[in-house]
Amino acid sequence: MDFINAIIVLLNYTIIPALTYGSQLALGAIFVTLIYGILRFANFATGDMMSFGTMFAVLLTYYFQSLGINLGIFPTALITIPLATFMMILYMLSIDKFVFEYYRIKKSPPVQLAMVSVGVMFVTQAIIRIIIGPADRTFLDGEKFILKASEFKEITGLNEGLTIKSTQAITIVITMIAVSIMFWFLNKTKTGTSMRAYSDNEDLALLSGIDPKKVVLITWIIAGILATIGGVLYGLDKSYRPFVYFNNMLPIFAAAIVGGIGNPFGAFLGGYVIAFAEIFLTYAYKKFFTYILPEALEPNSMMQILSTDYKFAVSFSILVIVLLFRPSGIFKGKTL
Amino acid sequence: MAFFEGNKMTAGYGSGPDIISSCSINADRGEIVAILGPNGAGKSTAMKAMLGLLNLKSGSVLMDGKDISSLSPQDRVKAGISFVPQTRNVFADLTVRENLEVGAFLREDDVNKVIEDIYELFPILNEKKSQKVGELSGGQRQQVALGRALMIRPSVLMLDEPTAGVSPIVMDELFEHIIKVKETNVAIIMVEQNAKQALSISDRGYVLVTGENKFEGSGNELLNDPEVRRSFLGA
Structure with missing residues (x-):
């Protein structure tokens, strides 16, 4: 019985949260890796673009709530995603048209484009500040829990409760659906194949008659969808604080690089690698060991490897280690 | 008049000096034409000029009697001119079949038929169709490169050193x-x-020296020409 309790503790405090957080990172990391693979620069505006899309979801959620539209037990924000995504894509395409395209046509080196994206990041932050302000906002409504700790204890008769928040389930399910559709698109459709070809060998793709403008357009559309979904899911789970997204860029970039930059499937797995590492290394295992060890050996410290304040240090360390020892990522083979 | 002609082409890179000047090359359907010459003679440049990868300063490129000098490389591909570059001529991360599919990107009709034809021409590609091209040997890659270029069923095929770096x-x-x-x-x-x-496999050949036509003739003529032999064939 103690053993099952110990497993429930781990599930409740590490595995389920890590799967959720990992899904959110994975969406961001695929966004980074797509832009890197096809437009060939590290997009420092990633975090703030995700925040930008989420902002529309928050505003639309408030608007729908004021009209009395809701989804019952599901968060209203889910119906705002298509519209918010549309606004996001519009924003990305206009940024591309007015900023990135100029440098692309000039064939600027990637580092210059990366610096340009830092500029885009500041502008995006400023626009967010003007439209919605820096305040913390909660836009989650509907049923908060799928499974409450007390219910779980009642059903199973265990000491430990297992909580599954609706946002966790929604995050994991939506991520799986979005990512599956994206991989199907990239691997099975003609347009997807042409995007992979363009990423692999741009000159030969042009000689084969692939239209670079169309590839760029589709890339931003996919990026916009991923950025908005990832941002909204993160916001629903944790509340929407516009500038937290900027901080999330470190684990997102770490995930993209761990997976091998330019490799979407690697980025997807990388998201979970980073999330599990962060959570496993910063979780206090005291309760877990109390269950599995005999009473005499019971720990009296917190049994925590790192304080949660160091969570970013974990992704940063992974980033540095991977760059030193496996710069092409820990998953071999396939790039976009 | 030949099917595909480059007439008195003069071109260079950017505002730099002319690499080829008044260079003429032509080819008919069902004919192999070799462009030879020492390093820096402008062989690849002549080919790039005919492809539209380089702007002509003067001269013209004709296909089937029509002037295509002002068409972009992409439009020339649509017109049926295929090119196999010397390096990076395959999509290494894609499978053999995907490489062929990308080669047929401009085709609207069913590509399976064309792919079957390519498999018939290069049976090894059928065997390796689901393998990534990056994992194939040099010779197999060149076959993929040729196959990709043939997917549009071109009337003109341009090859830039197809045998560079492969064994005899x-x-x-x-x-x-x-x-x-x-x-x-x-x-x-x-x-x-x-x-x-x-x-030995060409119907005709051109020898370029410093961007100009120096010798031309049938394969055998050039092979037996004492001057060509002495200066370019090393015997």
Whole structure:
């Protein structure tokens, strides 16, 4: 019985949260890796673009709530995603048209484009500040829990409760659906194949008659969808604080690089690698060991490897280690 | 008048000096034409100019009697001119079949038929169709590169050193494949370093020196011309 309790503790405090957080990172990391693979620069505006899309979801959620539209037990924000995504894509395409395209046509080196994206990041932050302000906002409504700790204890008769928040389930399910559709698109459709070809060998793709403008357009559309979904899911789970997204860029970039930059499937797995590492290394295992060890050996410290304040240090360390020892990522083979 | 002609082409890179001047090259369908010459003679440049990768300062490129000098490389691909670059001529991360599919990107019709034809021409590609091209040998990659270029069923095929960096045995095999392609009524223009072998399978050849036509003639004529032999064939 103690053993099952110990497993429930781990599930409740590490595995389920890590799967959720990992899904959110994975969406961001695929966004980074797509832009890197096809437009060939590290997009420092990633975090703030995700925040930008989420902002529309928050505003639309408030608007729908004021009209009395809701989804019952599901968060209203889910119906705002298509519209918010549309606004996001519009924003990305206009940024591309007015900023990135100029440098692309000039064939600027990637580092210059990366610096340009830092500029885009500041502008995006400023626009967010003007439209919605820096305040913390909660836009989650509907049923908060799928499974409450007390219910779980009642059903199973265990000491430990297992909580599954609706946002966790929604995050994991939506991520799986979005990512599956994206991989199907990239691997099975003609347009997807042409995007992979363009990423692999741009000159030969042009000689084969692939239209670079169309590839760029589709890339931003996919990026916009991923950025908005990832941002909204993160916001629903944790509340929407516009500038937290900027901080999330470190684990997102770490995930993209761990997976091998330019490799979407690697980025997807990388998201979970980073999330599990962060959570496993910063979780206090005291309760877990109390269950599995005999009473005499019971720990009296917190049994925590790192304080949660160091969570970013974990992704940063992974980033540095991977760059030193496996710069092409820990998953071999396939790039976009 | 030949099917595909570059007439008195003068071109260079950017505002730099002219690499080729008043250089003329032509090819008919069902004919292999080799462009030979020492390093820096402008062989690849002449080919790039005919492809539209380089703007002509003067001269013209004609296909089937029509002036295509102002078409972009993409539009020339649509018109039926295919090109196999010397390096990076395959999509290494894609499978063999995907490489062929990308080659047929401009085709609206069913590509399966064309892919079957390519498999018939290069049976090894059928065997390896689900393998990533990056995992294939040099000779197999060149076959993928040829196959990709043939997917649009071109009337003109341009090859930039198709046998660079492959073993003599593979070279012979590739030349055999190129002859098979020629027999499908394609005009083939190739730049080659292996001059003797190239001339032995070519119907005609051009020798360029410092961007100008120096010698031209049938493969045998050039092979037997004492001056060409002395200066370019090393015997």
